[in-house]
Amino acid sequence: MYLTSLATIARSAGLKVVEQPGWEKRGHGQMSGVKAVVCHHTAGSPAGNAPSLGVVQNGRSDLAGPLAHYVLGRDGTVYVVAAGLCWHAGAVLNNDWSNNWSVGIEAEATGTAAWPEEQLDAYARLCRALCAAYGLPISAVLGHKEVCAPKGRKSDPNFDMSTFRARVASANTTTTTTGGFLMALSDADQKFIYDKVKDIDSTLGAVYAATGGKQTFGSAFVEMMKRVDFLWSVAANTPDLNHDGKQGDVSLVNWRQWQADQEAKQTAALDEIRGQLAALTAKLGA
Numbered sequence: 001m002y003l004t005s006l007a008t009i010a011r012s013a014g015l016k017v018v019e020q021p022g023w024e025k026r027g028h029g030q031m032s033g034v035k036a037v038v039c040h041h042t043a044g045s046p047a048g049n050a051p052s053l054g055v056v057q058n059g060r061s062d063l064a065g066p067l068a069h070y071v072l073g074r075d076g077t078v079y080v081v082a083a084g085l086c087w088h089a090g091a092v093l094n095n096d097w098s099n100n101w102s103v104g105i106e107a108e109a110t111g112t113a114a115w116p117e118e119q120l121d122a123y124a125r126l127c128r129a130l131c132a133a134y135g136l137p138i139s140a141v142l143g144h145k146e147v148c149a150p151k152g153r154k155s156d157p158n159f160d161m162s163t164f165r166a167r168v169a170s171a172n173t174t175t176t177t178t179g180g181f182l183m184a185l186s187d188a189d190q191k192f193i194y195d196k197v198k199d200i201d202s203t204l205g206a207v208y209a210a211t212g213g214k215q216t217f218g219s220a221f222v223e224m225m226k227r228v229d230f231l232w233s234v235a236a237n238t239p240d241l242n243h244d245g246k247q248g249d250v251s252l253v254n255w256r257q258w259q260a261d262q263e264a265k266q267t268a269a270l271d272e273i274r275g276q277l278a279a280l281t282a283k284l285g286a
């Protein structure tokens with residue numbers, strides 16, 4: 001299987017996501033499934049947000065890429081690199097932790113400098129969201145240093161894994177408190193909403209200009225309610241992908257269908273009124 005939900009899962013945690021072109025088809029063949037999440041650090045350059053991204057995606061002279069499914073930038077941005085098998089774990093003590101069965105996360109870190117708080121927060125939330133998506137216990141979140149064979153072959157990540165798992169367990173992945181459901185949408189859907197609201201804004205500006213700056217409270221209220229109604233319709237008609245019993249998570253697909261249905265109904269109602277007016281005109285205007 002290819003883990004083509006990895007971008008959606010990261011977004012469900014309210015994280016900023018960058019999808020590397022071609023990630024959905026990148027991998028050394030199929031994954032067998034997901035039984036563990038293996039955490040790494042890149043031990044890369046201290047400069048930049050994700051200087052190891054190219055190496056993780058394309059590999060190095062002695063090992064072909066992809067080398068992990070995700071790269072986690074210093075600012076908490078999640079780069080989605082691959083959906084198939086990745087060479088990240090190497091020899092392990094338990095087959096459940098092998099490349100075939102584990103999602104690999106390479107967090108950008110030197111291995112010596114302190115971790116930015118926002119990166120650790122994103123790391124925990126990403127792991128929590130992966131556990132939720134694949135039905136894993138928090139104990140399935142493991143450090144490379146814990147799974148490697150022989151013991152001691154690896155030292156990453158360089159933080160205490162028990163402390164980190166406690167943080168994963170308490171991590172908040174509900175989008176309502178991490179920027180709202182709009183932040184969980186894809187960049188394209190966010191742009192769609194932004195343009196829509198901007199359009200309403202410019203309409204408001206035109207109304208204001210047309211009245212010579214003497215816009216009434218009533219018209220301002222109407223325009224404001226248009227925006228509120230629009231956002232509510234988005235929230236109410238997007239699916240509950242993180243299964244918290246609340247809609248409004250990730251996709252606008254349902255909302256667009258809902259909007260199309262509404263527009264069809266309005267058009268039908270207008271046609272009906274136009275038809276009746278035409279009949280009235282034919283009768284009385286003759």
Ligand SMILES: [Zn+2]
Nearest residue numbers: 040041144156
């Ligand atoms: Zn590692």
